[in-house]
Amino acid sequence: MREFGRYVMFIGSLFVRRESFGTYYKLVLEECVQIGVNSAFLFILVSSFIGAVTTVQTAFNMVSPLIPRFVISQVVREMTVLELAPTVMALIYAGKIGSSMAGGIGTMRITEQIDALEVMGINSSSYLVLPKIIASMMMYPVLVIISGVCSLVGGYLIGQAIHIITPTEYVAGLRFAFNQQEIFVAVVKALVFAFLISSISSFKGYYTKGGALEVGIATTEAVTTSVIAILIADYFIVDLIL
Amino acid sequence: MIKIKDISKTFGDKMVLEGIDAEFEQGKTNLIIGSSGTGKSVLLKCIVGLIQPDQGLVFYDLRNFTEADKEMKSEIRREIGMLFQGGALFDSKNVEENVMFPLEVLTKMPLDEKRDRANDCLKRVGLENANKKAVSEISGGMKKRVGIARAIVNNPNYLFCDEPNSGLDPQTSILIDELIHEITHELNITTIVVTHDMNSVMGIGENIIFLYKGHKLWEGNSADITNSGVGELDDFVFANKVMSKMRGS
Secondary structure, eight states, X not given: OHHHHHHHHHHHHTTSSOOOHHHHHHHHHHHHIIIIIHHHHHHHHHHHHHHHHHHHHHHHHOOOTTSOTHHHHHHHHHHIIIIIIIIIHHHHHIIIIXXXXXXXXXXXXXXXXHHHHHHTTOOHHHHHHHHHHHHHHHHHHHHHHHHHHHHHHHHHHHHHHTTSSOHHHHHHHHHTTOOTHHHXXXXXXXXXXXXXXXXXXXXXXXXXXXXXXXXXXXXXXXXXXXXXXHHHHHHHHHHHHO | OEEEEEEEEEETXXXXXXXXXXXXXTTSEEEEEOSTTSSHHXXXXXXXXXXXXXXXXXXXXXXXXXXXXXXXXXXXXXXXXXXXXXXXXXXXXXXXXXXXXXXXXXXXXXXXXXXXXXXXXXXXXXXXXXXXXXXXXXXXXXXXXXXHHHHHTTOOSEEEEXXXXXXXXXXXXXXXXXXXXXXXXXXXXXXXXXXXXXXXHHHHOSEEEEEETTEEEEEEOTTTGGGOOOHHHHHHHTTSHHHHHHHHO
């Protein structure tokens, strides 16, 4: 609870003594490139393979001839939109971006770079962390949408390649009984997860004490705590909205 | 001028500073000396506000820094330049960008003006040709000089240096000391240097405070330090063989 209290106070500190809009604008753009553009390839690769594997495994499990083939792509769609794109990708995002944030800020702490900012009269938490959170909340939903599309395309391509499902059946399955609210849920999840990962990772890095070993520990803690927070938040979002 | 009154600080059960009073004069190189673990760096961090003292007050030209609100503290801090022990340069920026950084965040100067000012400061510390180098490409001594350039770029009224000579060879140490001393006189600023290097003490110490186990035991200048009559200070000063020989002669 004490740690949670510190986290809440840390979030509060981001919004006091802020720098000029221009300063944040530049930093947010830099973070967007770092977070979004540099992560896109990994997200496309992972989600395409997940979509392909989900298609193959669903087909493998559908042994009854009474079940139409288009159900395969319907299952892929449901899994992708509701869970694979926003949640599984969030776990990867925590591993890639969260660890990088915690490690970067932690290193700045132990090499006195954060002290240097404070001595200059700059609110170091706001200057370093707020752009990361804003950029995460801007870029992660975009990555989730890209992942969702790549996953469905991955499923489509593998379906054709190994003759599990025809293109017509696959598209029909994607469109069958589609509830648009699922997209809304996916975007809400993406926003919440982006906030949790970036803020928790920054928090862990910001309060690092000691040396290189402690930076490693902070990085591990950042990923672990982010993953737990994602899973808890995932349950509550689904429970509240769906 | 910086004045500190009755500064005390404990970490857990360990008392690190107890009842330190001192005055650091403008236009002079003020030194805080003592062996490792005597609380020098903690005192410096209490003065700049990186550590909150348990008790005591810090005044910057009669402005009460310790009890000031966040806005006031921020305002005073913008008049401070600080050289950290490891340089504390930003790895993501090159040398010129590091020096320009305080101007970028704290002023609305046009970019060309900021660049000129940064390069003037780099020239002042003898690094006019290193402005485009990455921080990882420069030596420890150069990092310290870049740190000094960054500290003075915003025309500070107060300059703090935490162990400016640590990890440097004797020649570079002297260069850094001279630079700090010259800048102090040139800009007529209040400079506080934390060090345990006797070369610095003898070379640039105009006002020296000796700390021992968290207490201030002696205050004076480099001319008086060898005959202070304080046993702990003598042990510190004459630990160095060259100084011991001086004592013998």
